[in-house]
Amino acid sequence: MSIYQIYDDRFRYLTIGPAALEPLATGLRWAEGPVWFDDMQCLLFSDIPNNRMMRWVPGGGASVYREPSGYTNGHTRDRQGRLISCEHGARRVTRTEWDGSLTVLADSHLGKRLNSPNDVVVQSDGSIWFTDPTYGILSHYEGHQAAPEQATRNVYRLDPETGDLRAAADDFGQPNGLAFSPDESVLYVADSAASHDPAAPRHIRAFDVSAGRLSGGRVFCHVDAGIPDGIRIDVKGNLWTSAGDGVHCFAPDGTRLGKILVPEGVANLCFGGPKRNRLFITATTSLYSVYTATEGCQRP
Numbered sequence: 237m238s239i240y241q242i243y244d245d246r247f248r249y250l251t252i253g254p255a256a257l258e259p260l261a262t263g264l265r266w267a268e269g270p271v272w273f274d275d276m277q278c279l280l281f282s283d284i285p286n287n288r289m290m291r292w293v294p295g296g297g298a299s300v301y302r303e304p305s306g307y308t309n310g311h312t313r314d315r316q317g318r319l320i321s322c323e324h325g326a327r328r329v330t331r332t333e334w335d336g337s338l339t340v341l342a343d344s345h346l347g348k349r350l351n352s353p354n355d356v357v358v359q360s361d362g363s364i365w366f367t368d369p370t371y372g373i374l375s376h377y378e379g380h381q382a383a384p385e386q387a388t389r390n391v392y393r394l395d396p397e398t399g400d401l402r403a404a405a406d407d408f409g410q411p412n413g414l415a416f417s418p419d420e421s422v423l424y425v426a427d428s429a430a431s432h433d434p435a436a437p438r439h440i441r442a443f444d445v446s447a448g449r450l451s452g453g454r455v456f457c458h459v460d461a462g463i464p465d466g467i468r469i470d471v472k473g474n475l476w477t478s479a480g481d482g483v484h485c486f487a488p489d490g491t492r493l494g495k496i497l498v499p500e501g502v503a504n505l506c507f508g509g510p511k512r513n514r515l516f517i518t519a520t521t522s523l524y525s526v527y528t529a530t531e532g533c534q535r536p
């Protein structure tokens with residue numbers, strides 16, 4: 237049976253018919269936050285409940301990279317290539333310096349602790365955008381159970397030079413994955429609130445971005461299986477999102493193009509490999525990959 241469900245012929249040109257879904261690692265509890273290091277030819281990702289980060293190397297399998305990890309979730313790299321991480325444990329966003337030391341970039345807003353930073357993306361001007369839902373403090377499983385101190389679950393913009401932290405959007409149930417369009421005129425943000433309330437959103441919103449501020453916030457697409465969690469954009473501006481039954485792909489106009497079916501619920505994904513055409517998928521207990529006919533958006 238094919239792993240591809242095609243709703244629009246355009247999807248045939250984004251995928252490779254014979255390309256299989258390759259299991260790369262398993263034995264994880266909740267795999268999340270994949271980030272590709274082209275200069276080191278490896279993938280880092282989180283195994284949140286096990287409080288560890290993993291490193292997968294082509295031909296070498298997966299091994300523990302950092303433990304304890306502070307219950308890291310989403311990762312990205314900044315303009316200098318440094319690792320930026322969302323940590324549930326200490327409820328903060330950190331940067332790993334080249335010497336391995338950690339710099340805390342944000343852990344509070346308006347004098348109160350953040351909820352549990354979930355996912356993060358860096359704009360080409362160096363600003364760091366992240367989401368702050370409550371998943372990491374709902375129980376002891378993915379961090380430390382605690383009452384939220386923030387009144388809302390926000391999307392934040394951080395200027396790492398000045399430390400200025402601003403809530404850019406505050407009208408989410410549970411903001412989760414986020415990604416910029418190739419020209420950075422649009423920021424897509426998933427709302428995964430349906431994880432705990434079937435009547436709540438399971439959609440991805442599109443915000444217009446201008447001078448470090450967001451406006452609009454229209455509903456871009458709905459996910460019809462599970463919830464949208466991590467998202468990535470390819471060079472053509474197509475949006476690839478995690479979902480309960482695999483990875484769903486939407487055109488820039490919001491049309492659902494197709495799905496890649498994965499046997500476990502998908503939490504996040506990223507493009508990687510030397511040609512950036514390999515989709516890495518963190519899916520519950522396992523890491524998978526599949527080659528595509530497109531490439532991940534790599535901003536200059």
Ligand code: MG
Pocket residue numbers: 309310354355412413465466503504
């Ligand atoms: Mg997430």
